[in-house]
Amino acid sequence: MSAHARVxxxxxxxxxxxxxxxxxxxxxxxxxxxxxxxxxxxDVVALREQQQVLHALQWEPPPPAASAAPxxxxxxxxxPVDPQPAFGQVFAQLYVPRFGPTYVSPIAGGxxxxxxxxxxxxxxxxxxxxxxxxxxxxxxxxxxxxxxxYNLIADLQDGDALVVRTRTTWYVYRVVSHEIVYPxxxxxxxxIPGLKPGDPIPPLTERWMTMTACHPMFSARQRYVVHAKFDxxxxxxxxxxxxxxxxxxxxxxxxxxxx
Amino acid sequence: xxxxxxxxxxxxxxxxxxxxxxxxxxxxAVCFEWVFPWVSTYVSFNQNTVx
Numbered sequence: 326m327s328a329h330a331r332v333x334x335x336x337x338x339x340x341x342x343x344x345x346x347x348x349x350x351x352x353x354x355x356x357x358x359x360x361x362x363x364x365x366x367x368d369v370v371a372l373r374e375q376q377q378v379l380h381a382l383q384w385e386p387p388p389p390a391a392s393a394a395p396x397x398x399x400x401x402x403x404x405p406v407d408p409q410p411a412f413g414q415v416f417a418q419l420y421v422p423r424f425g426p427t428y429v430s431p432i433a434g435g436x437x438x439x440x441x442x443x444x445x446x447x448x449x450x451x452x453x454x455x456x457x458x459x460x461x462x463x464x465x466x467x468x469x470x471x472x473x474x475y476n477l478i479a480d481l482q483d484g485d486a487l488v489v490r491t492r493t494t495w496y497v498y499r500v501v502s503h504e505i506v507y508p509x510x511x512x513x514x515x516x517i518p519g520l521k522p523g524d525p526i527p528p529l530t531e532r533w534m535t536m537t538a539c540h541p542m543f544s545a546r547q548r549y550v551v552h553a554k555f556d557x558x559x560x561x562x563x564x565x566x567x568x569x570x571x572x573x574x575x576x577x578x579x580x581x582x583x584x
Numbered sequence: 585x586x587x588x589x590x591x592x593x594x595x596x597x598x599x600x601x602x603x604x605x606x607x608x609x610x611x612x613a614v615c616f617e618w619v620f621p622w623v624s625t626y627v628s629f630n631q632n633t634v635x
Contacts, residue, residue: 343585343587344585347585358616359620359623362615362620363620363627438625439625442632448633450635465632465633466632469630470630475632508633508634508635509634509635510634511634511635514635537632537634539629539630539632545628545630545631548632550634
């Protein structure tokens, strides 16, 4: 009599327990796979798509800095302002020297999770200000998973540059504050941060940028919010902001990157 | 369950192993491509918007 036959003679009860155990093991493996998918694969897929999106823009790169030429002029007059983007339209790129020299992420219209944030990177809250516009240029991005463009948001320090590029213009903002709020505290993206919804909006005199991400990491309980204020702008055709060149940040299409 | 599956599969042991590997790869692919994205819409630990 073989060992097999002896085991099988254990009866229906043993068989049921055996199958149940195997189902539990299977469930454990599937849960493990889900974690692998969520923490690793979503980054792989989203980063690949975001890189394709960035390069598909085919925006004219800034000219290389000539050693003899004067540094490009930092302009503080009224900057040009693009119209509101269509839903899903990639209208800007974000460079953040604090996030590393290879960091660049697309910014697209809308903050829908599946369509925008899980695929295209950073989303722009519809009808908040555009880059350079009076009011609050408000954005959202994942801090974990799906390419995690705002992964290092908590590393930002006051004075750090957030450099936004549209097709024609650089806009440089500087971090002034951060706060941790609950998801219903929409006043963080008001035209003046902190202005409660429904309050009368006074004449706007300042240009803000706001980033929102989840907090704590891997939780949906709160939001980590960074506010920045507009510093200066310059046309892309005149060069690259010194905040990027000084930090050795690679600008898409610029000489040396090989596109 | 898995014992029964092993006995049902045809061929020598290495053919059965190959079939199981292909099956496993297919199941993982289906999970990654369709099942997990669907599940994740109900598992919201990474929401990042206000309002």
